[in-house]
Amino acid sequence: MAPAAAWLWQRLAKAPVLPGATSRHRGLSGAILFALEARRTFVLVPFAMVAGLIVYAGLPSEPMQPALMAGMMLLLSVAGLLRHRALVHIAVLACFAWFGAALLPLHGALFGTAMLERPAFGTFTAHVDEVISANAEERRIVVSALQPEADTRSVDIRRARLLVPPEPPLAPGDTIRATLRLAPIPGPVLPGSYDGQFHSYFAGIGAYGTVTGGFFERVASGTGWDATRATESLRLAIGARIDAVLDADAGAIARAMIMGDQSAITDETRDVMAAAGLAHIYSISGLHLAIVAGGIYFLIRLLLAAIPAAAVHLPIKRIAAVAGILAAVGYLLLAGGLNNVPALRSTIMLALVFGAVLAGRQALTMRNVAIAAILIIVLDPASVFRPSFQLSFAAVVALIGFYEMPRRTRTEAPGRWSMVTLPLRDAAITSFIAGLATLVFSAYHFQQTAPLSVVGNILVLPVLSLVIMPFAVVSVLAMPLALEHWPLEIMGWGIERMLDIAALVAGWSEGWTGNPLLTGWALAITLAALAWFAFFPTLWRLIGPVAALPLLLLFGFAGRPDILVADTTQAVAVRTEDGLGMVTGRTGSFAVDAWSEHYQEEIAATAGGVHCDISGCIAATDRLASPLPAALTRCRRIAAAMTC
Numbered sequence: 001m002a003p004a005a006a007w008l009w010q011r012l013a014k015a016p017v018l019p020g021a022t023s024r025h026r027g028l029s030g031a032i033l034f035a036l037e038a039r040r041t042f043v044l045v046p047f048a049m050v051a052g053l054i055v056y057a058g059l060p061s062e063p064m065q066p067a068l069m070a071g072m073m074l075l076l077s078v079a080g081l082l083r084h085r086a087l088v089h090i091a092v093l094a095c096f097a098w099f100g101a102a103l104l105p106l107h108g109a110l111f112g113t114a115m116l117e118r119p120a121f122g123t124f125t126a127h128v129d130e131v132i133s134a135n136a137e138e139r140r141i142v143v144s145a146l147q148p149e150a151d152t153r154s155v156d157i158r159r160a161r162l163l164v165p166p167e168p169p170l171a172p173g174d175t176i177r178a179t180l181r182l183a184p185i186p187g188p189v190l191p192g193s194y195d196g197q198f199h200s201y202f203a204g205i206g207a208y209g210t211v212t213g214g215f216f217e218r219v220a221s222g223t224g225w226d227a228t229r230a231t232e233s234l235r236l237a238i239g240a241r242i243d244a245v246l247d248a249d250a251g252a253i254a255r256a257m258i259m260g261d262q263s264a265i266t267d268e269t270r271d272v273m274a275a276a277g278l279a280h281i282y283s284i285s286g287l288h289l290a291i292v293a294g295g296i297y298f299l300i301r302l303l304l305a306a307i308p309a310a311a312v313h314l315p316i317k318r319i320a321a322v323a324g325i326l327a328a329v330g331y332l333l334l335a336g337g338l339n340n341v342p343a344l345r346s347t348i349m350l351a352l353v354f355g356a357v358l359a360g361r362q363a364l365t366m367r368n369v370a371i372a373a374i375l376i377i378v379l380d381p382a383s384v385f386r387p388s389f390q391l392s393f394a395a396v397v398a399l400i401g402f403y404e405m406p407r408r409t410r411t412e413a414p415g416r417w418s419m420v421t422l423p424l425r426d427a428a429i430t431s432f433i434a435g436l437a438t439l440v441f442s443a444y445h446f447q448q449t450a451p452l453s454v455v456g457n458i459l460v461l462p463v464l465s466l467v468i469m470p471f472a473v474v475s476v477l478a479m480p481l482a483l484e485h486w487p488l489e490i491m492g493w494g495i496e497r498m499l500d501i502a503a504l505v506a507g508w509s510e511g512w513t514g515n516p517l518l519t520g521w522a523l524a525i526t527l528a529a530l531a532w533f534a535f536f537p538t539l540w541r542l543i544g545p546v547a548a549l550p551l552l553l554l555f556g557f558a559g560r561p562d563i564l565v566a567d568t569t570q571a572v573a574v575r576t577e578d579g580l581g582m583v584t585g586r587t588g589s590f591a592v593d594a595w596s597e598h599y600q601e602e603i604a605a606t607a608g609g610v611h612c613d614i615s616g617c618i619a620a621t622d623r624l625a626s627p628l629p630a631a632l633t634r635c636r637r638i639a640a641a642m643t644c
Contacts, residue, residue: 031540040535041089043366046373046393047531048093052100053377053384054524062105103381107202113158115197116207120182122152125219128174129159131232133263134239139164140263142205143176155182157206164211168218171236172229175220182209189566189594192444192520195385202382231333235259238334241479242488249499250492256282258472260335260343269499274446275506277435277453278460281498283388289346291469292331297324297354321354328354334476342388344379348372349396366400366534369393387445391438394526397534398437399430401541431457440526440552444518456505460498467494517599522556560599566591574607574619581607583617 035041056063126143133140144159160182170176185208188195200206239261242254252264262282273279301320304310328350335343352368373393376383383389431454468491475487525548532544564573564580571585571592581604585592596603610619 028540028543031536031538034538035536036089038537040366040537041093043370043534044093044531045096046370046377047527047534048096049100049103049374049377050384050527052097052102053104053381055097056101056104057385100377100381103378104202107381111204112201113204113206114156115201116155116157116160116182116184118184120153120155120207121180121212123149123177123179123215124152125149125175125177126160126162128170128172128176130172131170131236132161133261134166134236135264136166136243139166139170141170144204149177155207158204160207160209161200161205162209162211165214165216169236170218171221172232173221174218176217177219178211178216179213180209181212182207184208189591190598193594193598198385199382202380235261235334235336238476238479241484245485245488246492246495250495253282253495253499254472254488254491257288257468258334258476272499272502272506275509276456276502277431277505278456278498278502280391281460281464283342288469289328289331289343289350291465292473293324293328293350293354295470295473296327297321300324318358321357325351325354342392345372345376345389345392348375366397366404366537369396369400369534387441390441390445390523394437394441394530395434397530398433401533402429402433404537405539405541428454428458437530440518440522440556443516444523452505452509455508456502459501459505463494463497463501467491468498517558517560518556519558522552525551525556560601564595573603574610576607576609576619578608579604581605581610583607583610583612583619 125145125147127145128141129144130142131139132142141162141164142159143162146155146157146160148154162180164170164176164178185197185200185205187197239255239259242258243251245251246254249266249269252262252266252269256262256265265282270279273282297320300323301316304314304316304319310316328347332343332347349368349372352371356365356368376389435453471487471491471494475484475491478484478487529544529548532547533541535541536544560575562575564571566572566585571589572583573580573585573592573595574583575581580595580599580601582592587593587603587605592603607619610617612618
């Protein structure tokens with residue numbers, strides 16, 4: 001690796017490579033100067049805000065709000081007094097980092113809620129805010145204004161997420177009454193894993209609940225016309241049309257790709273798609289919106305260009321761009337609107353791209369990526385800690401950076417097969433770059449990589465772009481005329497072929513998808529490498545990813561634990577000479593299954609070498625990191641106190 005890095009350094013130090021660069025832009029210092037003169041500091045703003053959010057989330061206690069405001073004012077004052085350009089840029093980025101740190105408490109004050117501390121039972125009336133998903137067996141809804149009836153204990157929460165029966169039909173704005181069991185939202189099962197309490201707090205959701213006793217009724221319907229209610233009714237109607245034509249996996253994925261409802265996709269299908277590197281396909285994001293909005297843009301522009309009078313007198317390119325924006329916004333509404341964060345990010349990015357077309361500017365730039373990221377961070381700062389934001393942000397930064405690097409222009413005429421080979425080549429390059437950029441994030445969050453994702457995406461791309469997505473659009477447009485049956489059938493056929501390809505590629509990848517466990521430092525190192533890559537417009541950007549490799553090897557890998565304890569259950573597992581085994585609790589529970597999947601090893605029903613009596617258990621084993629034996633004390637609850 002060292003000779004390759006030395007060769008790359010010498011190669012980069014030879015001469016500037018972009019128009020506008022001069023002899024004073026040679027070397028690393030010259031590349032930094034060139035980036036500053038090109039105003040590339042702006043692309044580091046979202047990285048600074050993310051860094052501020054990470055620092056704030058890692059604080060041991062809540063800082064005082066006046067201290068946050070005073071720190072911001074101090075940084076702004078320092079930035080105004082500085083005269084050296086580089087120091088001014090650093091101070092400005094520090095201000096944005098401080099602003100990012102202040103976003104979480106600000107959103108907590110605006111949208112946060114008290115969290116339910118202990119279960120509550122009884123009859124409640126509530127207002128339906130959102131229908132998250134619905135199928136023949138159950139629905140997931142979000143309700144607010146929970147009012148207890150009779151002797152039911154009141155709950156001081158803003159909203160709750162409920163699992164309710166499929167009947168009667170519901171829409172946002174309805175009022176329901178039901179006997180509910182409300183439970184506290186559990187925390188993360190593993191250190192660093194998804195924290196449901198954290199994200200639910202910023203969404204204003206203070207409890208999860210289910211209907212008990214079978215009593216559930218709608219006592220009032222929403223009155224008047226409401227945009228949210230109309231959109232949700234449209235989504236439910238489209239979902240019913242899809243279910244009437246398609247079933248099983250084809251229907252579940254069709255609902256996910258048209259409406260953003262992934263609730264019916266089975267775990268087996270998710271595993272196969274993930275192993276083939278195709279899990280992103282059933283999650284509405286940039287790929288789907290680009291196909292739909294880009295297809296509308298191309299079609300409108302082609303139709304107007306075919307009319308001589310329109311081609312001469314109308315700005316057909318701008319008209320097509322407006323149509324593309326409207327198509328993207330319409331697709332976003334079908335996908336769940338502002339609640340579908342990946343689709344919202346992609347819609348903002350597409351709006352910036354088409355806005356650049358309207359303004360006659362370059363569309364795909366790192367600056368547009370930064371603007372989209374800043375808007376998302378301001379609107380939903382908690383999304384920074386979700387895998388979807390990290391994966392999509394890393395992939396877009398890597399792709400834009402790769403395609404804006406200088407390269408030789410093609411001089412020879414395209415060959416006969418270029419219309420086939422060039423799209424496949426571009427798909428392979430795009431899949432490889434995106435997969436490489438998201439590798440660490442996928443390995444950290446999902447403990448799984450897809451080594452043949454490039455192959456899977458190349459094989460699926462023709463089916464997705466020529467069959468699935470076009471006929472998804474046609475089927476939705478045909479639904480008002482009740483002609484959606486045959487377009488949905490064709491879309492379902494394409495989905496079945498996609499699943500066949502996924503199963504084939506997953507079979508080829510069998511045994512290769514596991515990976516070592518990663519630490520939080522791995523994410524920080526990768527984020528810094530992405531920031532370096534985004535900042536430099538020249539080939540010097542490659543130094544960041546290259547330098548990240550040895551750092552990941554040194555600080556990025558975590559060992560497997562010797563003792564596991566679930567905070568919300570009685571599950572405790574300990575590592576002995578025979579591997580991980582249960583001391584208390586049972587295998588098959590949610591926490592134990594999550595442990596087994598995360599650490600990629602089976603957990604036995606009982607641990608060997610553990611001696612228990614009425615007071616507790618002791619595990620004496622050489623496999624523990626500490627030479628002392630592990631002891632578990634059994635406690636009993638007496639009145640309201642815990643005694644051992």
